[in-house]
Amino acid sequence: MTTIASPLAPRATALEVVQGIDLSGKTAVVTGASSGIGVETARALLTAGASVMLAVRDTQKGEKVAAELRESTGNQEARVIQLDLGSLAQVREGAGRILDAAPAIHILINNAGIMATPQGQTPDGFETQFGTNHLGHFLLTELLMPALLAAALARVVALSSSGHRRSDIVWDDINFEGRPYDRWDAYGQSKTANALFAVGLTQKYGARGVTANAVHPGGIMTGLQKHVSLEEQRAMGWQDESGGLNPVFKTTEEGASTTVWAATSPQLEGMGGLFLEDLQESTPLDPQNPDPMFGHKPYARDPGNAARLWALSKELVGDYR
Numbered sequence: 001m002t003t004i005a006s007p008l009a010p011r012a013t014a015l016e017v018v019q020g021i022d023l024s025g026k027t028a029v030v031t032g033a034s035s036g037i038g039v040e041t042a043r044a045l046l047t048a049g050a051s052v053m054l055a056v057r058d059t060q061k062g063e064k065v066a067a068e069l070r071e072s073t074g075n076q077e078a079r080v081i082q083l084d085l086g087s088l089a090q091v092r093e094g095a096g097r098i099l100d101a102a103p104a105i106h107i108l109i110n111n112a113g114i115m116a117t118p119q120g121q122t123p124d125g126f127e128t129q130f131g132t133n134h135l136g137h138f139l140l141t142e143l144l145m146p147a148l149l150a151a152a153l154a155r156v157v158a159l160s161s162s163g164h165r166r167s168d169i170v171w172d173d174i175n176f177e178g179r180p181y182d183r184w185d186a187y188g189q190s191k192t193a194n195a196l197f198a199v200g201l202t203q204k205y206g207a208r209g210v211t212a213n214a215v216h217p218g219g220i221m222t223g224l225q226k227h228v229s230l231e232e233q234r235a236m237g238w239q240d241e242s243g244g245l246n247p248v249f250k251t252t253e254e255g256a257s258t259t260v261w262a263a264t265s266p267q268l269e270g271m272g273g274l275f276l277e278d279l280q281e282s283t284p285l286d287p288q289n290p291d292p293m294f295g296h297k298p299y300a301r302d303p304g305n306a307a308r309l310w311a312l313s314k315e316l317v318g319d320y321r
């Protein structure tokens with residue numbers, strides 16, 4: 001099977017990925033750019049000359065990040081937009097602010113995310129991780145679609161995770177109403193939804209020039225682990241007793257590289273519905289001999305699953321046209 005791969009090493013940084021790439025005149029939106037790999041994603045896009053909207057829920061935090069990015073990249077086109085993905089009403093408001101500021105969007109990075117949260121529901125009644133990680137981004141992307149279509153060619157990147165392996169979409173109980181809540185299954189389901197979203201978006205809009213790919217960025221210590229206790233992190237082998245990180249963890253600069261590759265590489269022009277990791281196309285996981293780090297479960301790229309999730313998501317978020 002032929003897969004696409006960057007000529008760079010799997011642990012290259014996002015800044016290495018944009019070397020030689022000119023994004024001047026292009027507009028990018030990065031959700032969750034107030035911390036972690038979203039910041040490094042925005043930094044690389046700004047370095048390549050793009051105008052970047054940092055779509056964040058905490059604008060004070062976002063403004064500090066934007067000021068540092070303007071200073072370090074020399075690109076003054078870092079702008080903060082308020083966006084909370086946890087509520088559909090807030091997504092509608094945030095999308096309106098983005099559309100007011102950008103008639104055309106060339107790159108949309110659906111990066112914001114939460115992981116392993118305690119059981120809860122969004123104000124709209126959805127399980128918190130599915131509601132925030134998937135439905136918030138689904139609605140945002142659909143609302144921004146006129147600006148993506150206006151860009152003529154636009155790329156969307158959906159941050160998934162190797163955590164998708166934990167759960168397919170449980171169609172008859174997405175919100176854990178009839179089964180005990182498991183925060184890792186809920187994260188896994190939401191990350192499978194992110195991967196299927198890339199397939200569904202490309203099915204629906206690919207012929208009109210808007211494509212999406214899913215990315216597993218690798219393991220990176222960021223704000224994402226805040227709901228995972230130190231004891232759990234040690235038990236899972238993420239850290240040792242003295243706080244030493246397992247060497248499989250990437251830096252945030254390395255963690256942003258596959259996202260930035262998906263968003264900018266000429267190698268991926270016009271391509272969508274892929275699952276990317278370590279600067280290459282991922283391969284289906286061998287059920288007999290699963291690699292602990294690399295590979296995706298086929299259900300996360302299944303076209304029928306993707307079409308079903310698209311239709312369901314549309315119904316769940318309600319009218320947006």
Ligand SMILES: NC(=O)c1ccc[n+]([C@@H]2O[C@H](COP(=O)([O-])OP(=O)(O)OC[C@H]3O[C@@H](n4cnc5c(N)ncnc54)[C@H](OP(=O)(O)O)[C@@H]3O)[C@@H](O)[C@H]2O)c1
Binds near residue numbers: 037056084159221223
């Ligand atoms: N780090 C990893 O090992 C890893 C592995 C696989 C996949 N990923 C994925 O990579 C993405 C980025 O994660 P990260 O590691 O950079 O984590 P992070 O540092 O926690 O960043 C996540 C960002 O999402 C934002 N966010 C959370 N809830 C939001 C909401 N309701 N509305 C708007 N923004 C919200 C956070 O905002 P605040 O700053 O306000 O909290 C933060 O800026 C996530 O989608 C994650 O699932 C990460």
